[in-house]
Amino acid sequence: MATTSVTKTQKAAVLMMLFGEKAAADILRNLAPREVQHLGSAMYQVNDIDNDTLDEIIEEFLIALRKESGIGLGAPGYIQNIMTEALGDDKAQSVLSRINPMDTNKPIEILDWMDARAIAELIADEHPQIMALVIACLDYGLAAEVLGLLPDELQGDLVHRIAALNTVQPEPLKDLEQVMQRKFKQSSTMRASQIGGVKAAARILNFTRSDMEQRILGNLRKEDKTLMQSIEDNMFVFDNLIKSDDRSMQTLMRSVEAELLVLALKGADEELQAKLLSCMSTRAAANIRDEMEAMGPVRLTEVQEAQKQIVAVARRMADEGTIVLAGRGGEQMV
Template sequence: MSDPASPFATEEERDLPRVNLPGKTKAAILLIFLGPETSGVIFQSLNDAEIEVLTIEIARQRKISTEDKESVLFEFEQLMMAREFYSEGGLDYAKGLLEKTVGPGKALEILSRMGTSLQVRPFEAARTADPSQLATLIQNEHPQTICLILAYLQPDKAAMILQSLPADTQTEIAKRLALMDRTSPEVTREVENYLEKKLSAVLGQDLASAGGIDSLVNILNQVDRATEKTIIETMEVQEPSLAEEVKKRLFVFEDVVLIDDRGIQRMMKEIDPKDLSISLKGVTDEVKEKFYKNMSKRAAEMLKEEMAYMGPVRIRDVDQAQQRIVAIVKTLETKGEIIIARPGEEELIG
């Protein structure tokens, strides 16, 4: 039996019952099965209100039935298929291809359900992509190509990308943007399709069978500290019990104090010394001491000297260094090489 969500499934397999779920629940289920990395990227493009709603909804999904999962993924694939057909040649083209793929009746149902969602804005994939990744992908393209892409992006995202380009390229693109009038739909679609292929090669889609709080924790471990803080604080007000469960499982840099000395020593074999010195800027003495006491006296003194010598460090750099160390901790914990003594868990006997 083929996958019912596949466009090549038989007519019976395609005729899945549509589960009547609220939109926010469908979105939460989809994010869970897209996996933490892809969902983290999507979270970066949402506003605070949207993030708060989806965060709480993801945490509520304790157990997702096979029926709900297949229905949501199937509906999502239909949506993406229709959008792809539409972007290649308009509504008539989309209707024709859908009729060949799923039959006239099902095609009409899909198009009816899509409604206004087929009013696809050009470069939608670029609008939801990470700006730094997008900048890397297009930095060597022709200035006119970059100009066209930036013209369709959100102003703040376009500004971030423009700032990352060489000065002479910035000037050339700014000039072309100012003089830009109309671009034919064919050229726009050609550039958009080219960019989407490059983006899909970099991002991909990793479907993961995670769910509920564990899935949310994995996503939060991918976002920046400011976003994480906002989400947790909002959850503490709206869903205090959920927030407490999430905090128990969410590992932040300061939680290194929950790792035993042997685990700290194992971690330090993987940590870049520069990351360690930056990550300890601004943390509590308890956290610093956790590392100092697991180093030789000389090494600890050298680390302290390095921290004093580097002077003030940008908060963003500290956060990034801490996130790299947290990633190492998560990897070692998954492998069973270190143990985190989280509050509320059984005590360990050495």
């Protein structure tokens, strides 16, 4: 088995098997729930790796390790410690929540380890505001799954409530704890937490299927067109394609009409143009460049519409599992 046919997750799984039980367990403790699930699944898949492939994986790992500098090791803990020492606990947490929002404490982190259906059943009879709080606390992919299991008529309202959330003070979180404590042990801290907001609502919708997303956005448009636009502006857009892997983009490029791609790339920056054209044959890329130069100036609205059409194709293919879009679900990369 050549290393080109082994995914990054499977390579990580091979290394985990080599590290030994204690070291592997220590690594797993520092991963997010979804990462643990994907890596654990991959560990079952790599029991037939041949020696040559194994050697290549180890060599690749050692080369990458040598390139790493030590400056980032332990940085989050170090930064938190010096901030707390300099500013005190409350001020430090306030600063950290602004400069590193992903580092804030999640009040119901244990839910990330629960099955989506179990969470949906857990909150099904609660007030919509409590449901929104719970969903906003989840990993975005899991949140989208839970949202999809709830009644259609509730989904738009819940996304609206999630988008309206921002900083949630300790008192509402304490109430939430009391509602949920019959099901799991709570370990949140009594300080303000960053939960929800427009970006969170957008990222949750990024993980939903296109038809569900359009239905929810349609409902939001009727209630609050400005909020709907803000959410839509923060969702997956054409420029995000640069973050996806080359294999997925090669598949996407074969599914997009050349005329549409020419128009879409007219409004893209050089880095994105180079990325997408590199995922095509040399001849096809040259033809696209020639047509772009021959086209001359075009209306921005035409470019934006072409880009939206390509994004729609990409998202449909991602829903079908044909490609993986970075930030829209699919396989977690480690």
